[in-house]
Amino acid sequence: MRGFSELLDALIFSPRRNVKLAHLAGWLRQTPHPDRGWGLAALTGDLRFAHVKAGVVRELAAEVSSPELFALSYDFVGDLAETVALLWPSEPQPGEEAEDLRLAEIVTRLNAIPRAEVKGVLAGWMDRLNVAERWALLKLATGGMRVGVSGRLARTALAEAFEKDIGEIEEVWPLLSPPYDALFDWLEGRSGRPQAEGRAVFRPMMLAHPADDGLAENFTPDDWQVEWKWDGARIQFVSAEDGVRLFSRTGDDISASFPELVQDMAWKGVLDGEILAGSPQKIGSFNDLQQRLNRKRVTSRMQQEFPVFIRAYDILLAGEADLRNLPLSQRRQRLEAEMAAIDTGWLDISECLAATDFDQLVKLKEQSDPRIEGIMLKKRDSLYIAGRPKGGWVKLKRDPKQADLVMLYAQRGHGKRSSFYSDFTFGAWRDGDNGAELVPVCKAYSGFSDAELKKLDKFVRDHTLNRFGPVREVEQKLVVEIAFDQLHPSRRHKSGIAMRFPRFHAIRWDKHPEEADTVEQLRQFMTRDNS
Amino acid sequence: MDWVKIDKKGLSVLPAGAHIDPLSACQTALITHGHADHARPGHHQVIATPETLAIMAARYGDDFAVIKTPLGYGETMQLGDVQIGMAPSGHILGSAQIILEHNQTRLIAAGDYKRKADPTCAPFEIVACDIFITEATFGLPVFRHPDPQAEIKRLLKVAGLFPERSILIGAYALGKAQRVISLLRAAGYNAPVYLHGAMQNLCDLYQAHGVELGELRPASISERGKPSKELQGAIILAPPSAMHTSWARRLTDPLLVFASGWMQVRQRAKQRGVEFPLILSDHADWDDLLATIEEINPREVWVTHGREDALIHACQTRGISARALSLIGYDEAME
Numbered sequence: 001m002r003g004f005s006e007l008l009d010a011l012i013f014s015p016r017r018n019v020k021l022a023h024l025a026g027w028l029r030q031t032p033h034p035d036r037g038w039g040l041a042a043l044t045g046d047l048r049f050a051h052v053k054a055g056v057v058r059e060l061a062a063e064v065s066s067p068e069l070f071a072l073s074y075d076f077v078g079d080l081a082e083t084v085a086l087l088w089p090s091e092p093q094p095g096e097e098a099e100d101l102r103l104a105e106i107v108t109r110l111n112a113i114p115r116a117e118v119k120g121v122l123a124g125w126m127d128r129l130n131v132a133e134r135w136a137l138l139k140l141a142t143g144g145m146r147v148g149v150s151g152r153l154a155r156t157a158l159a160e161a162f163e164k165d166i167g168e169i170e171e172v173w174p175l176l177s178p179p180y181d182a183l184f185d186w187l188e189g190r191s192g193r194p195q196a197e198g199r200a201v202f203r204p205m206m207l208a209h210p211a212d213d214g215l216a217e218n219f220t221p222d223d224w225q226v227e228w229k230w231d232g233a234r235i236q237f238v239s240a241e242d243g244v245r246l247f248s249r250t251g252d253d254i255s256a257s258f259p260e261l262v263q264d265m266a267w268k269g270v271l272d273g274e275i276l277a278g279s280p281q282k283i284g285s286f287n288d289l290q291q292r293l294n295r296k297r298v299t300s301r302m303q304q305e306f307p308v309f310i311r312a313y314d315i316l317l318a319g320e321a322d323l324r325n326l327p328l329s330q331r332r333q334r335l336e337a338e339m340a341a342i343d344t345g346w347l348d349i350s351e352c353l354a355a356t357d358f359d360q361l362v363k364l365k366e367q368s369d370p371r372i373e374g375i376m377l378k379k380r381d382s383l384y385i386a387g388r389p390k391g392g393w394v395k396l397k398r399d400p401k402q403a404d405l406v407m408l409y410a411q412r413g414h415g416k417r418s419s420f421y422s423d424f425t426f427g428a429w430r431d432g433d434n435g436a437e438l439v440p441v442c443k444a445y446s447g448f449s450d451a452e453l454k455k456l457d458k459f460v461r462d463h464t465l466n467r468f469g470p471v472r473e474v475e476q477k478l479v480v481e482i483a484f485d486q487l488h489p490s491r492r493h494k495s496g497i498a499m500r501f502p503r504f505h506a507i508r509w510d511k512h513p514e515e516a517d518t519v520e521q522l523r524q525f526m527t528r529d530n531s
Numbered sequence: 532m533d534w535v536k537i538d539k540k541g542l543s544v545l546p547a548g549a550h551i552d553p554l555s556a557c558q559t560a561l562i563t564h565g566h567a568d569h570a571r572p573g574h575h576q577v578i579a580t581p582e583t584l585a586i587m588a589a590r591y592g593d594d595f596a597v598i599k600t601p602l603g604y605g606e607t608m609q610l611g612d613v614q615i616g617m618a619p620s621g622h623i624l625g626s627a628q629i630i631l632e633h634n635q636t637r638l639i640a641a642g643d644y645k646r647k648a649d650p651t652c653a654p655f656e657i658v659a660c661d662i663f664i665t666e667a668t669f670g671l672p673v674f675r676h677p678d679p680q681a682e683i684k685r686l687l688k689v690a691g692l693f694p695e696r697s698i699l700i701g702a703y704a705l706g707k708a709q710r711v712i713s714l715l716r717a718a719g720y721n722a723p724v725y726l727h728g729a730m731q732n733l734c735d736l737y738q739a740h741g742v743e744l745g746e747l748r749p750a751s752i753s754e755r756g757k758p759s760k761e762l763q764g765a766i767i768l769a770p771p772s773a774m775h776t777s778w779a780r781r782l783t784d785p786l787l788v789f790a791s792g793w794m795q796v797r798q799r800a801k802q803r804g805v806e807f808p809l810i811l812s813d814h815a816d817w818d819d820l821l822a823t824i825e826e827i828n829p830r831e832v833w834v835t836h837g838r839e840d841a842l843i844h845a846c847q848t849r850g851i852s853a854r855a856l857s858l859i860g861y862d863e864a865m866e
Contacts, residue, residue, distance in 0.1 A: 012797060013800065013805060013807060066844075073671050076671055076673065078796075083673060086796075091675075419780050
């Protein structure tokens with residue numbers, strides 16, 4: 001518990017990913033098994049105790065202090081578990097080094113006892129621990145660490161700690177469960193890699209690079225497969241002996257959002273593709289798709305109102321055969337052959353486009369269908385390699401739409417930008433009750449150089465009107481050309497519009513705020529898009 | 532008990548014609564300690580310990596008051612109808628409890644105080660009295676400040692993990708900074724400690740008063756160019772306000788530390804954007820507030836500033852009469 005609580009504090013207060021990684025990797029190397037496995041599970045939210053309810057913290061709270069003092073304390077601290085940890089009356093004396101409470105002991109015990117005994121057992125442990133450890137214990141027992149460790153970060157730390165390829169760890173991860181005996185046996189060379197054959201688990205995906213300037217010269221049509229880049233959500237479709245599942249680009253199981261796509265089927269294999277709204281015959285907008293994303297349950301009415309389908313790009317596995325080490329040209333042939341064998345209305349194949357030279361590519365990407373973001377170029381000889389391998393896939397996005405907007409608020413960034421104001425809110429004009437007013441339309445925090453960031457930061461510091469916690473309201477005087485991909489109607493935003501992927505295009509130090517665009521002008525992008 | 536009252540300048544001692552730590556310029560000021568929210572410039576006469584007068588002169592210039600009346604620990608003087616005395620409060624160098632006697636009643640305005648050991652100032656002294664005026668900055672039972680030496684060891688351990696990063700400790704320039712340095716020295720840290728420009732003056736003053744701080748060097752970083760290699764892995768002290776400025780940004784990947792009693796609460800520490808919260812306070816924590824009140828055992832406790840609700844509740848449950856003075860204008864950010 002000692003090392004674990006120190007790790008938690010280090011993670012909470014480390015602003016940067018690579019510092020978090022260093023702490024996590026160090027802890028994974030130093031902590032004995034199975035404590036490290038249980039700790040890892042706790043960090044990634046994969047540790048649950050059936051008999052420990054969050055209410056137990058309230059029950060403990062009633063014992064540590066009078067109700068008046070507890071209420072005043074909780075009001076100040078804001079976190080129940082932390083309040084209890086701080087108020088806990090007994091404290092181990094310095095020098096009185098009691099034997100450390102091991103995570104494995106906690107897990108074994110909490111799994112073995114009935115609910116009625118949980119409070120007493122926790123209280124007994126609390127007496128042996130210091131403040132930070134008490135807090136860690138309560139968070140561990142009740143779940144919900146919230147220390148900024150994603151599954152991906154944890155797996156990256158594992159890769160770093162044991163000098164393995166992150167792709168390999170991603171691949172085996174879905175097969176594992178806490179405390180990950182098989183994983184550590186493999187990482188430490190005591191056994192082979194756990195095998196995914198026949199299981200409906202996520203396989204790490206291959207991702208594309210943005211196009212660079214060299215592409216125009218190096219584009220040789222015969223070497224590249226050209227496809228539309230659809231504005232949907234990238235997915236992986238897996239059908240195996242133990243079920244059919246749909247995964248997001250990051251490996252999250254999103255099957256529950258799309259029950260109509262994960263029915264049992266005779267075909268087995270793994271497809272890479274895009275999920276889109278509508279049907280292959282009539283593709284819907286991204287906004288329609290959003291009605292279906294991130295839902296835990298979907299009614300049949302939702303399924304009818306906002307139908308979805310999968311457009312397949314690639315094939316990773318066909319039956320038991322792993323195709324990832326074949327070149328794309330052969331995978332594409334196999335994909336076409338397999339598609340004929342899958343008889344369903346919600347699956348089709350991504351069309352290959354013909355382009356004889358780069359100019360044609362540029363024309364293709366500028367075509368006006370708003371459901372297309374641009375084009376994808378894939379080397380015909382590329383193998384399917386997890387991550388973003390060099391020289392594999394390239395995305396060529398359509399030139400974005402732009403608007404002149406006025407900076408309204410600024411917030412400090414994270415990581416290496418933590419001392420700079422680098423996250424900005426922008427507004428457009430509209431007629432308000434008291435004349436023209438600026439109303440927020442988007443937030444943007446990318447697209448500027450380091451030198452520009454310094455100037456922006458200085459502008460914010462020199463023109464602050466108000467502070468609201470970490471946010472500063474600035475004088476409405478700086479115009480920025482914001483590029484964006486699309487506009488959608490939104491009831492959540494005051495302006496009635498939601499902007500997709502807004503980013504800096506140019507800072508217009510020369511422009512006056514009165515020259516910025518109006519909400520009405522922005523709406524025209526929307527009508528054009530959705531027609 | 533009607534000879535000490537609150538008015539818009541703060542705590543007024545009527546038969547002496549004086550105010551304690553007045554919030555704006557007044558005729559006669561009794562100053563408990565040198566922090567800027569308690570010791571303001573512009574009074575006609577200032578009565579304070581010699582150390583506090585020296586601190587005020589260092590900050591505001593020699594003409595900070597027309598009449599400067601030193602009153603050392605254990606000394607007394609008559610002011611109007613009131614006898615005034617000073618006793619150490621253990622907060623910072625020169626900090627004093629002001630002892631007031633009038634009509635056979637003794638009242639103590641303790642100012643800011645702490646009970647934990649601090650080699651940079653004289654320890655708090657228990658003086659019996661009828662009315663004890665206490666602060667309540669950390670007047671909640673969640674505040675039980677850990678052993679300062681253990682905190683410094685924790686810091687040095689983490690600093691050892693990142694030998695290439697500068698350790699930037701935000702600490703209030705008067706009191707906290709010198710305490711951090713003396714704790715580092717006590718923990719065996721003998722390397723030079725680097726100071727932000729705003730720190731030098733007061734560290735010199737402490738050293739002139741016999742507080743050992745070891746070797747101190749200016750943390751000068753030029754506008755242009757890289758910070759010198761010297762600062763990598765070094766410990767640098769700066770006022771909290773400098774931690775997110777362009778000065779701090781020029782350091783190599785600084786590990787941000789903030790030394791304050793508030794760091795005990797995670798959200799507070801997170802809001803500050805610190806990577807390492809160093810729980811180190813110059814105020815009494817909850818246990819010490821209660822222990823002090825119980826030891827003095829006054830007839831009445833008045834609570835000036837801080838979280839007075841909980842402290843008053845705790846006094847009353849112990850059978851000690853207590854009330855809030857609700858003094859405003861004292862800045863908790865200085866902790």
